Amino acid sequence: MEKAHLFLLMGILLVLCGCVTSDMSELEREVEQILTRPGGRIAPIPAIEPYEAYTYQSGKEGARDPFQLFYEKVKLDLAEQDEDEGLTEAMEREIKYRNREELESYELDSLRMVGTLEDSDDLWGIIRDPDGTVHRVKVGNYLGRNIGKILNIYEDRIELREIIKNNDGRWEERPAAMALYEE
Template sequence: MKRTIIIRLLSGRILVLVTLLMTGCVSRDTSDLIQWRDDVLSRPGGRIEPLPEVKPYEAYTYTAGQAEEPDPFESFYQVRVSEVDVDENAGLSEEMGKQLRDRNREELEKYELDSLKMVGIMENGGVKWGIVRDPDGNVSPVKVGNYMGRNVGKIVNIFEDRIVLREIVKNNQARWEEREQDVPLVETE
């Protein structure tokens, strides 16, 4: 307790002493400060570079589809076939012709092939069946020999992870040809 009283007295005395010493150091004469300020203000100021000239905004109107401009979605490479060379049945074999003309269309042929999803596989009596879901949500069983997709896609094989089809399509030279397509198995949630 004595110690705290002594510390308080000493700190109070030190505070008074420091205050008195500080007041003795202060000069009321600020003429040198005023002189310095006037010297600085009398000097010429620095040069500021002018702002760069801003070019006015020019609006651009996109004019795709105009006759003089190419369509960005069209192929740059176009094969021009003269009318003399065009044969509606060019490249069409007899079997391909039968598939195009002489049969009833199946339900899954009204959909684009990429909209059909293989969702499963089953086997019954030694025959593999692929399970296909159409865009309407309907599920249909298919087997080898069935058709699906708009390009006369005949199913030629069914594997556990995909259905293999052979489609009949026209190539870029307007000739019929067969091409193989896969419909992969998709994981359902």
């Protein structure tokens, strides 16, 4: 501790030694030189353009209203479909009468499983969307545009079931999986 005090005292003495000189002539000359310089002209303030109000008009009949919630639009579009062939009652409830989740607006291939999170008895999946936002999902959540319901979450993959239309126009379920993405 005494060494620290000694070094501190020596530092203070060195700083004070630099303040000893009383010759201010160089400083006074510099100040006089600065004061004799002509002053500059300040530019006038630029004119402010008036704000022009803009009213949004889509220009297309039936175009999406940007102020309408997305899932309501999708729900309406799916409800208008008449091709219900092969659609079970449970599938119909999943497709038509359920609120959409955020990750359903992305293609399944564009989503990446980047990890898992365990909380007591629950295992959560960590998903990164194409925008770089990280989401936490659990069994029962939906991913992708094909109504992909999460069935199981494991350390290295997520298993889900998608509802799609096959080539005949019939609704069918198909299994899908998302593996852990390693960079």
